[in-house]
Amino acid sequence: MKEVTYGLDIGGTNSVIGIVDRKGHILAEDTVSTRKFPVVEDFVEACFSIMQKLEKSLNNNVKIVGIGIGAPDGNYYNGTIEYAPNLLWEGIIPITNLFKRYFDVPVVLTNDANAAAMGEMIFGGARGMKHFIEYTLGTGLGSGIVINGEILYGHTGFAGEIGHIIMKPGGRDCGCGRQGCLENYGSATGLVRTMHELLGKRREKSKLRKIPCEELDSKKIFDAAKEGDKIALEAFDETAKILALSMANAVAFSSPEAIFVFGGLANAGDLLLKPTRKYLEETLQIIFKGTVKLLASEIPESKGAVMGASALVWNEILNK
Amino acid sequence: MKEVTYGLDIGGTNSVIGIVDRKGHILAEDTVSTRKFPVVEDFVEACFSIMQKLEKSLNNNVKIVGIGIGAPDGNYYNGTIEYAPNLLWEGIIPITNLFKRYFDVPVVLTNDANAAAMGEMIFGGARGMKHFIEYTLGTGLGSGIVINGEILYGHTGFAGEIGHIIMKPGGRDCGCGRQGCLENYGSATGLVRTMHELLGKRREKSKLRKIPCEELDSKKIFDAAKEGDKIALEAFDETAKILALSMANAVAFSSPEAIFVFGGLANAGDLLLKPTRKYLEETLQIIFKGTVKLLASEIPESKGAVMGASALVWNEILNK
Numbered sequence: 250m251k252e253v254t255y256g257l258d259i260g261g262t263n264s265v266i267g268i269v270d271r272k273g274h275i276l277a278e279d280t281v282s283t284r285k286f287p288v289v290e291d292f293v294e295a296c297f298s299i300m301q302k303l304e305k306s307l308n309n310n311v312k313i314v315g316i317g318i319g320a321p322d323g324n325y326y327n328g329t330i331e332y333a334p335n336l337l338w339e340g341i342i343p344i345t346n347l348f349k350r351y352f353d354v355p356v357v358l359t360n361d362a363n364a365a366a367m368g369e370m371i372f373g374g375a376r377g378m379k380h381f382i383e384y385t386l387g388t389g390l391g392s393g394i395v396i397n398g399e400i401l402y403g404h405t406g407f408a409g410e411i412g413h414i415i416m417k418p419g420g421r422d423c424g425c426g427r428q429g430c431l432e433n434y435g436s437a438t439g440l441v442r443t444m445h446e447l448l449g450k451r452r453e454k455s456k457l458r459k460i461p462c463e464e465l466d467s468k469k470i471f472d473a474a475k476e477g478d479k480i481a482l483e484a485f486d487e488t489a490k491i492l493a494l495s496m497a498n499a500v501a502f503s504s505p506e507a508i509f510v511f512g513g514l515a516n517a518g519d520l521l522l523k524p525t526r527k528y529l530e531e532t533l534q535i536i537f538k539g540t541v542k543l544l545a546s547e548i549p550e551s552k553g554a555v556m557g558a559s560a561l562v563w564n565e566i567l568n569k
Numbered sequence: 570m571k572e573v574t575y576g577l578d579i580g581g582t583n584s585v586i587g588i589v590d591r592k593g594h595i596l597a598e599d600t601v602s603t604r605k606f607p608v609v610e611d612f613v614e615a616c617f618s619i620m621q622k623l624e625k626s627l628n629n630n631v632k633i634v635g636i637g638i639g640a641p642d643g644n645y646y647n648g649t650i651e652y653a654p655n656l657l658w659e660g661i662i663p664i665t666n667l668f669k670r671y672f673d674v675p676v677v678l679t680n681d682a683n684a685a686a687m688g689e690m691i692f693g694g695a696r697g698m699k700h701f702i703e704y705t706l707g708t709g710l711g712s713g714i715v716i717n718g719e720i721l722y723g724h725t726g727f728a729g730e731i732g733h734i735i736m737k738p739g740g741r742d743c744g745c746g747r748q749g750c751l752e753n754y755g756s757a758t759g760l761v762r763t764m765h766e767l768l769g770k771r772r773e774k775s776k777l778r779k780i781p782c783e784e785l786d787s788k789k790i791f792d793a794a795k796e797g798d799k800i801a802l803e804a805f806d807e808t809a810k811i812l813a814l815s816m817a818n819a820v821a822f823s824s825p826e827a828i829f830v831f832g833g834l835a836n837a838g839d840l841l842l843k844p845t846r847k848y849l850e851e852t853l854q855i856i857f858k859g860t861v862k863l864l865a866s867e868i869p870e871s872k873g874a875v876m877g878a879s880a881l882v883w884n885e886i887l888n889k
Contacts, residue, residue: 291643396723397716397717400822403718403825404824404825404861405824405856405857407857408700408824409822410821410854410856411821413854414818414822415852416819418814425854426851494735494738498734499822501730502714502729502730502731503723503730504723504727505722517747534730535745536727536730537725539665540725
């Protein structure tokens with residue numbers, strides 16, 4: 250029987266469960282609505298019945314050796330989801346213990362951005378690296394910081410919040426209640442906000458001026474930039490500049506071998522990575538110049554969450 | 570025979586050598602001129618003869634179990650001092666190997682700020698802490714970051730350069746060739762530069778207006794602030810604000826249990842610590858509020874360098 254793990258990615262709307270082998274291949278996968286279960290115990294039970302179906306679909310020819318869970322506000326130390334504003338479950342949810350009622354295997358939890366970093370380390374471009382950082386550029390900006398081959402959790406379990414480093418005091422309002430945090434500039438949403446500002450600031454023509462404010466998204470800005478739209482190109486350039494500054498500062502802090510970029514906005518590829526790389530190299534302190542690679546994640550975006558969650562527990566099993 | 574270590578603090582002008590016991594007591598100490606030895610081998614030989622004298626002064630009743638060295642631009646991984654602009658020795662200096670010619674014990678090197686953090690962990694207020702950061706506020710601003718009970722060195726050995734995190738792009742010129750790094754605002758020199766700016770900006774009277782520009786130092790600003798000088802008080806407040814912002818950002822990164830403040834400017838005590846603590850707590854992201862203590866170092870400033878250097882090697886010996 251093949252040893253496999255479960256990777257469970259808990260999202261605000263849907264959650265995805267996959268059976269993942271040691272090489273990161275997803276052998277079977279299904280989705281469960283998170284919103285449908287206001288009581289977390291019911292959600293876990295629903296997951297369990299889906300898991301049984303998934304195992305059956307593989308002729309029960311697998312041995313589950315662990316469960317990895319990526320969830321917003323997941324605390325690695327306690328195995329709890331704590332006050333997650335995007336989930337219906339209020340307060341502190343002992344999610345790993347709930348799964349242990351059904352399975353006698355290690356169950357490991359962390360947040361989505363740390364899971365992405367772990368996926369990179371176990372299955373992706375960071376294999377063999379001891380020091381790297383992974384930026385997840387989606388609606389928000391998450392980060393996972395790896396030090397000496399381990400995810401950095403810090404004293405509280407919540408370390409690695411690069412998206413909430415204040416880049417511009419008094420700047421753009423942030424969902425965290427403060428102002429000027431990186432995620433309001435460097436994420437997909439940040440790009441859109443930058444585009445709005447530039448549409449006000451510049452006089453050049455732009456296709457995007459015809460699009461209602463609320464419908465402007467990073468994909469439309471990407472397409473316009475590809476067609477040479479000057480303001481869209483400037484929006485990418487501004488985004489690259491602030492991402493590069495935050496990366497140069499992160500290098501001064503932890504001196505990683507590489508910084509990986511993952512998630513929706515990372516799909517812009519060279520349009521974002523090329524200028525970011527240029528600004529990063531320009532901005533780095535002399536002692537760090539040439540010491541850090543800026544790389545696109547080697548994990549496919551659609552599989553990253555489940556692979557990352559699975560990698561979490563593979564990492565624990567392999568390090569035993 | 571009592572087991573002891575050497576702590577050697579290499580400075581640009583003078584170096585200090587001390588014999589330090591397991592509790593951090595300096596049993597004997599002497600100074601050697603660094604400037605007098607343009608050839609590093611001669612410096613090491615001079616250190617060796619001083620060391621013999623120090624042992625003699627203790628009736629040779631000690632057993633040397635290791636040598637810890639704190640030096641500018643010291644690389645822990647390689648045991649080398651690399652291109653230190655403040656030392657006469659050019660290029661890459663294999664300082665630990667040079668000492669190993671004389672001693673058959675572990676020799677450990679790092680930079681001064683990391684040594685200060687190690688001193689705090691082994692002998693000071695950070696005993697028992699797994700995650701903390703130490704700011705050394707002197708002419709410059711150094712930092713040592715402890716993660717899981719270990720100094721963070723990163724991929725290159727040069728991690729922990731919080732003083733060179735860019736807080737104000739395009740801001741004050743920095744010795745590193747860039748602009749706006751924290752050390753130009755948060756160090757003793759930064760305080761003086763802030764005072765200069767405020768003397769230009771404000772119209773209030775101040776004793777310090779009578780002092781020639783070049784003679785203004787942090788001690789004079791401290792004394793004026795103590796006497797209620799409004800502009801001097803504002804300079805401390807500005808310094809506290811930017812230190813607090815950098816600390817809040819560092820907490821988002823590594824979530825330490827405490828941040829310690831050491832060095833000349835830290836002697837300002839509550840005048841600096843009180844407002845910094847207030848701004849830090851205001852600035853922290855909600856999930857980190859109440860999780861991090863801001864503390865004065867428990868290591869006396871005059872002994873910190875030698876104790877820190879010694880702590881480096883005690884740490885290696887104890888963790889064997």
